[in-house]
Amino acid sequence: MNFIIDALSWACLMLGCFLGISGAIGIFRFDEFYSRAHAASVTDTLCVLFIISGLVLQSGFNLVTVKMIFIVVLLWLTSPVASHALIRSAYQTGLKPKLAITRKESSKRTQS
Amino acid sequence: MPYRYLLIIGLSIFWLLLSGYWTNPLILGLGAASVALSTWIAMRIEKKYAFKDKGVSILIRQHTFWPWLLLEIVKSNIAVLKCIWMPKTNPTSPIIRQLKMQPQSNIARTLYANAITLTPGTVSIEVRDEEILVYALLEDAMKDLEDGEMGRRVHKLEGGN
Known part of the structure; x- marks a missing residue:
């Protein structure tokens, strides 16, 4: 049983690390400000x-678990506000995003 | 009026869970004082900006929304990851479009804009009365938003059909 929980938590931690690294790589690989924010x-x-659920599996169920769940909830509530x-x-100061489909073209497409 | 009690109950539970010392009277007193202070500040804010929306019913219905949102987050994460690791086979197609909003009350609109920004691949830029300006990294993500599944679900949260 212990082994299964350990394996699960390690899988979660590794997956979280992979996602974090790919976010960092995406910031460098995308070519302009707006798409970098998505990465x-x-x-x-x-x-x-994933990282927090891996840590929750490591710690077992106690008050620390509740605190870590609070971290996830607070981050998920506040990070959209920050990126918005x-x-x-950036948009209001006039930084133009590079678009594949411009707004005029897209409005034409919906009309036709 | 009920929001005051809801706020006090919520803050007390939050404080008790974060502290973990449930028997020490000094720390409990400090906790009660901080709960009272933050409730007082919130009441002062509410005098100027009254909170008229149906917040409690939205809170009760949250459980139908979050599992679905989690699934959407996983899906869009996979789409953005493909763009990061295989840029040649999955080129990005950035697009900006103005969309109609289904949610009516202020709190549901806030929730909707936040949910759009939380899913990777779409970001809400500006929110006006009935419309929302969305930037999407992929055209498919924009199509999903135009279909309005997320808007319908948030509209259900505030009691629409």
Whole structure:
């Protein structure tokens, strides 16, 4: 039983590490500000969830578990606000995103 | 009025879980004082910006929304990961579009915009009265939003059909 829990928690931790690293790589690999913010949001969501659930499996069920669940909930509630503020300020100061499909083309497509 | 009691109960549970010392009277007293202080500050805010929405019913219905949102987050994470690791086979197609919002009350709109930003691949840029400006990394993610599954679910949370 102990072995199974250990294996599960290690799998969760490794998956979380992989997601965190790929978020970091995505920040460097994408070519402009807006898409880089998306790469960072991979780290914000599932990476945090997997790492914390791995730690929860390690610690067993006690008050520390509850605190770690609080960390996930608070991060998931606040990180969208932060990235929204970042992107909104970039958009309002006039940084134009590189679009594959411009707004005019997309409105034409929906009309036809 | 009920929000005051809800806030006090919630803050007390939060404090008790974070502290872990449930027998020491000094620490319990400090906790009660901090709960009272934050409730007082919240009441002062509410005098100016009254909270009129149906917050309690939304809180009760949350359990139908979060499992679905978790599934969506996993799906969109996989899509963004493909773009990161295999940029040649999965090129990004950034797109900005203005969408109609189904949710009506302020709190449901906040929840909707937050849920859009929480899923990787889509970010809400601006929220106006009825409309929301969304930036998506992939065209498929934008199509999913246009179909309005998420909007319908948030609208159900606030008691719509």
